[in-house]
Amino acid sequence: MTDSTTGQPDKAVLIDMYSKMSLIKQNDEHARKLLMSGRLPMIYYSPRGQEVIPSAVSVNLNQDDYICTIYRGTHDMLAKGVPLDALWAELAGRATGTCKGKGGPMHITHPESGCMITTGIVGSSMPIANGLALASQVKGDGKVTVAYFGDAASNIGAFHEALNMASVWKLPVVFVCQNNRFGEHTRFEKATAVGKVSDRAASYSMPGIHVDGNDPLAMHAAAKEAIDRARNGGGPTLIEAMTFRFYGHVFGDADGYMDKAEKEAAMAADPVPRYRQWLIDQGHASEADLGAIDAGHEVNIKSAIDKALDAPWPDVSELYKDVFINDLAAV
Amino acid sequence: MTDSTTGQPDKAVLIDMYSKMSLIKQNDEHARKLLMSGRLPMIYYSPRGQEVIPSAVSVNLNQDDYICTIYRGTHDMLAKGVPLDALWAELAGRATGTCKGKGGPMHITHPESGCMITTGIVGSSMPIANGLALASQVKGDGKVTVAYFGDAASNIGAFHEALNMASVWKLPVVFVCQNNRFGEHTRFEKATAVGKVSDRAASYSMPGIHVDGNDPLAMHAAAKEAIDRARNGGGPTLIEAMTFRFYGHVFGDADGYMDKAEKEAAMAADPVPRYRQWLIDQGHASEADLGAIDAGHEVNIKSAIDKALDAPWPDVSELYKDVFINDLAAV
């Protein structure tokens, strides 16, 4: 998969990464368009600008490896393989959704593709990721678990407890901090008493990697190193992947707290077209190859949205189901 | 107070430190004797062996500076000046206790001497210490707050959140970790993914000091540096003071999990008589001087215990008082 001298992944992997990035980007564009149109009101945290990170991580994972992600994690889900149809049906709150419409955007779950939990609570992906990794350690099933979280989540207690425990127990887990420079409206520096989140790895005697999360090759190398280490019994790694969110915290965010120039610069350096161009320039793919990938995604996304909006709503009796393994009596 | 070339505190301070250590040691001996006798059943966490730390800290504090301590903190309280009579009455659960008998050993509070809270929850002294320090910062009253906690508490979320916030806000607070090598029955190394707690200060861009907490001069210097910094607007410090608890986690602890040789070595290096001898050897005090100090404490402790055991119990109506500022109706 990776050239042993350059460390560069082979062509198939390079293209696979692009395909994931393209899927995420286009999916996000559709989501925002749909929201704008008013056809689907939902709470939506755009991951646009952060496509590279999970794409580079996921090409190093097997389908049955686990991820734990957060409210912003549509990119993490798609990169890991959560199918568009079930995802969109869930976003639309339909019975055909991943979670029968009961979880919604902040709680997408799809164990078949390894997406074990999406949490809406800052920091809570990490302790639970430890548990999945712990099960793998006990069973010896060789799986790796990735916990995604944001920069601001590195200030909450769960981060500290989880990283300490993962290190003490040498769990096969990778902590991937997507540092997009903001937690809601608060700048990273204003809330965080350390310059680099990755430096906090030292508190847990854990390797810490600081990487440009918008650079596909660098991100791939970082992810590969960490995932290989976890898989080979070397324990956890903290990766801080630097990136930027293009569309603020949540859909509708007025951006008043952001520096316009900083934002424009980040958007001008959009990692998806940049990587696309690089693939062509390097001769890894032709414009036509990539165009076909993009077009394929376009068709699938549109179709998923159309199907979702046509799908049946869940029945009200669902309120009494899945609370426990046995249905509740409706008292 | 301190010699500017040697950094050594002057004689009065050296003797004051000894007096505090002697008080703590003798108080503990009485407490354990009383427990053994069955005359006062109570939950008791002996701080024997850790006398130096709060003694060296407290001589650098003013009466109206604040401390937040934990269930094991009798030494911290006595060093800060909590009076013996009210303390013992509280331990005995009497109406004349610091807390009218309602708090007990794990919740001694005495704002008059700056002892603002004793918590039974591991880690919780730190976030609250921040708040006291925050009030000082806002009021500009020049006070410093010290948060005491154990080595094992450095693995809980509250530690992380509190140190990050204290650093971001440059609060006048000193975090004093008393590393006695165990959290209940678990060895420090088994639970903690870093060799030195003080190294975790780097995660918060905060000075971290690793010091022999059983060495009075070293501990004094560390405390002075940190307290001066806090008082002068330089923000928080994390001090890790190495020590050992002689009598296990809680009174009655069978010690089965401890290494006997390690324990014996620590007890053989008892810091109180060692410092006593040093004071005499260096000519800072005579045997008679120190004997008089010891004897004075002995009288006061005995008297406090006698008074406590003779004091009235609180009335049952106390259940309905101090819940809110206005008494509850007994429903």
Next chain:
Amino acid sequence: MSKQITTLQAINEAMHHAMAADPTVMLFGEDVADPEEGGVNGASKGLSTKFGDLRVRSTPISEQAIIGAAIGAAMAGMRPVAEIMLMNFMTVAMDMITNHAAKLRFMSGGQTAVPLTIRCTTGAGFGTAGQHSDFLEAWFAHTAGLKVVTGASPAEVSGLLNSCIFDDDPCIFIENLPAYWQKGDAPTDPGARIPLGVARIARPGDDVTVITYGPQVAVAQAAAETMAAEGVGVQVIDLRTIVPWDRETVLNAVAKTGRAVVTHEAVKAFGVGAEISSVIHEELFSDLKAAVQRVGAPSCAVPYSNPLEKAFVPDADKVLAAIRKTLN
């Protein structure tokens, strides 16, 4: 007609008034300062600019540290308002709130007090689902030492928030997210206080008493309208303060009507309604013409899907059904 303002404006004006009136009032929470837009919903807009960074601070995402800082500051003589963005995030700080804020006065024998106010918001209606919409007032009500307060209109929210800020005990102040943008009469004065522990008769009526609070007051009033058309007088009591709750007003009212319904948006099972219902039965057993009925959400997480979310939140129909049950 008096000036109309939104609940957010009411909160904002009350906070401005309180901070101007008393230099010990502080505010901290995630994004609350002006560089962060004065809160994600703008509730605290203008405060940091006016009262400075020392007294108004955006915090790291660290709920334990936020509440801890509020507790310590309160013990040292400040009157902090700590904002926890959503009520579900209180779960992260439950040790601070229930083992510390609630207990320090009692455990210290009255030596220390914790006059802090924790503002939080919650409520279904926006599809934020299982981890962003819970009403957890029953937990706090069961925790001795906390006052638990919620308002049902902009003026009520303002008057009650003012009382919480200047109360000498820790107050949990629960706001309702969908109500933030609803308008109502402005308070006569942004500093006006509505005393804690005193319920309000939101609507008179002689036949059945509905006891509720927060967003369910409007639901109960809608149900009362319907019953009025059928000739049944439904009295609606807005508790305002869940702890301490106004037993006298409630028991006097039900002693007259002999029929009562309690409703809240929180899960019905083991909810606040159970306490109110039990006390009414205990105190008025022989006066009651029917068992007290309770209305609340079913025992599940708040669901995402719109029809499920609608079915989850008690509506006027459910309150009506309960009222009718007391009439049979």
Next chain:
Amino acid sequence: MSKQITTLQAINEAMHHAMAADPTVMLFGEDVADPEEGGVNGASKGLSTKFGDLRVRSTPISEQAIIGAAIGAAMAGMRPVAEIMLMNFMTVAMDMITNHAAKLRFMSGGQTAVPLTIRCTTGAGFGTAGQHSDFLEAWFAHTAGLKVVTGASPAEVSGLLNSCIFDDDPCIFIENLPAYWQKGDAPTDPGARIPLGVARIARPGDDVTVITYGPQVAVAQAAAETMAAEGVGVQVIDLRTIVPWDRETVLNAVAKTGRAVVTHEAVKAFGVGAEISSVIHEELFSDLKAAVQRVGAPSCAVPYSNPLEKAFVPDADKVLAAIRKTLN
């Protein structure tokens, strides 16, 4: 007479049996492994030696990480038992327990399950005061998705713990600290299971029904003895499972006696007793001869001083007074 064992032994033997029977059963918590003496009270002695360090682990003091690890492991097919040393320390992990463990099955539409058991202990009697003795079952009972279980004797504890471990939902298993060293009949088999949701008639009686659980079962039985001497038959029901509670057994019993008392050691206000009382009133309004009475602790933190602590915990006298109230 059958073999007598302490509650601690019962727990220990049940854990040994469960771990031997099913390789997916794990245990972690502070000090639980043998180098740390198998728990501060020795409840898990021998387990790590027998089943190895992979399956039995002493943890850092990190309750969020402990519960998080248990949740994740449970989602991946294990049956973890997580020990939280004392119930008050659950407050530190409330997000993990209530936003995650309780909700993941529902929020995932049934795709993920969290078959974990959280063992914790609590209870007044040893002077551990405000932060070490709270009964918080009402919080968990109000949280949809959690089962809440507690046993009143060594054999009951054993049988119920076995059921929790092998249940497919998250269970909060509440132990009582003073009861750890009390002896009782050993279970017939350390693997025997007592089904969840089925109450037990701890003592028959025709005149008044006392509904309770945990340490208050013995208190209720003592009160029943006294009443028997006065010719009043008091039936004692041990709920065993607080969620889901056995409505059928309770309602059938009270339908016959027409008089009921609910008692628990937790604070009375907004406690579990309120739910039981409300449901009895709702379902049996016309059958009741008197209002259901509730007994519980006063609304304060658990006090330290011995006479205060004694007055805090409901005793037989308080239960007797409540029983007598139903007879007037």
